[in-house]
Amino acid sequence: MKIILSLLFCCGLAISLNAQHTAGFQLHSFLPSGELKKDSPAIWGGGFGVNAAYNLSNSPIYVGGMFDMTRYGSELRDGWHGEALGDVRYRRHNEMMRLMALIRFSPDCDAGFYPYTDFMAGVNYIYTRSILRESALGEAFDHFVDWRDFSFTYGLTAGVEIPLNETVLLDLFFRTLKSNRTKYLTPSSTTYDRQTESYLLEVRQSRFDSFSFGIGLKFYID
Numbered sequence: 597m598k599i600i601l602s603l604l605f606c607c608g609l610a611i612s613l614n615a616q617h618t619a620g621f622q623l624h625s626f627l628p629s630g631e632l633k634k635d636s637p638a639i640w641g642g643g644f645g646v647n648a649a650y651n652l653s654n655s656p657i658y659v660g661g662m663f664d665m666t667r668y669g670s671e672l673r674d675g676w677h678g679e680a681l682g683d684v685r686y687r688r689h690n691e692m693m694r695l696m697a698l699i700r701f702s703p704d705c706d707a708g709f710y711p712y713t714d715f716m717a718g719v720n721y722i723y724t725r726s727i728l729r730e731s732a733l734g735e736a737f738d739h740f741v742d743w744r745d746f747s748f749t750y751g752l753t754a755g756v757e758i759p760l761n762e763t764v765l766l767d768l769f770f771r772t773l774k775s776n777r778t779k780y781l782t783p784s785s786t787t788y789d790r791q792t793e794s795y796l797l798e799v800r801q802s803r804f805d806s807f808s809f810g811i812g813l814k815f816y817i818d
Contacts, residue, residue, distance in 0.1 A: 618658075619648040620767060622812030626666045626692075629772070630805035636782050639690070641668035647814075649700050658700035662716070666692045671783040674732075678793030685729045688742065690781055692804075693721040694749065702757075710765075714753035716773070720804055721746055724781040742786075742797065747778040747804055757814060767812040775804040 626641040627633075645664025652659065669690040677684050696718030702710055723744040727736050755769030778801065785798040 616816040617648070617650050617818070618765070618814045619646070619817050620765070620812050620814030621646050622664070622767060622769075622810050624664065624666070624771070624808045624810035626668050626806055626808050628805070629807050630774070631803040632805050635800060635802040636784075638784060639668045639782050641666055641690075642808075643667060643692075645694075647698075647812075649698065656701055656703040658698075658702060660698050660700065662694070662696050662698060662718075664694050666694070668692065669783040671786065673788055677788075680793075681728070683730075685732060685734075687727045687729070688724060688783075688786065689727070690724050690783065692723070695719055695721075696749065698753075709759070710757040712753075712755055712757065714755075716753060716771075717748075717750040719746055720749045720775055720778065722778055722780050722804060743779070743781050743799060745779045747775045749773050749775040749804070763816050765814040765816075767810075767814050769810050769812075770807070771810065772807040773805065775806075777801055778804040780804065 622645050624643060624645065626643065628636060628639055632639075643664055643666035645662055647660065647662040649658035649660030651657075667689060671688050673686045675683060677686060696716045698714045698716045700712050700714045702712035705711065721744070724742045726738075726740055726742055728738040729736050751771065751773035753769050753771040755767060757765040757767055760766055779799050780802075781797060781799060785800055787796050787798075788794075789796050
């Protein structure tokens with residue numbers, strides 16, 4: 597992180613005369629950090645997202661946004677679920693959507709690649725959804741959300757764009773995000789009570805901090 601930031605600083609306020617707007621997609625990991633790692637160290641996952649950035653007057657400054665989806669755990673119970681449901685396949689997914697605005701600093705360092713830093717802020721939508729099937733290959737006959745919560749999130753992305761040709765860039769990045777306190781479920785915080793024939797949900801609450809590594813493709817757009 598320090599090396600990337602130092603490189604950006606050394607490039608100063610160099611102006612990119614060939615700067616263009618970009619749009620792209622990415623794949624990313626998800627790992628807990630801070631309070632979330634302390635409270636729920638076993639969760640991890642990954643996902644995908646899309647992003648776009650608009651260059652301001654051929655300067656090294658861009659404004660844009662990002663939307664992504666992440667799955668950070670899932671669980672399956674296949675068997676008897678009481679008289680009401682019978683013998684079913686009960687799948688539960690723990691997921692998150694993020695919508696964030698960004699301000700990007702991406703100077704042209706004339707090095708054959710483009711380092712950048714994104715300052716990001718937005719909202720997390722963290723939820724757990726259930727899917728019920730009669731068998732592994734059967735169609736879902738019911739689905740619903742067990743739990744949901746929203747939280748504010750902000751953070752920093754540091755990355756590098758490597759041109760593959762005149763229109764396509766390979767994007768490699770590291771991202772760290774902070775969040776205010778969020779209520780959520782994990783695969784280990786739900787249990788099935790055979791006496792009551794129902795699920796017991798242990799709702800946890802932590803700052804939903806995370807870090808991730810990712811790879812993607814960006815495309816120059818007019």
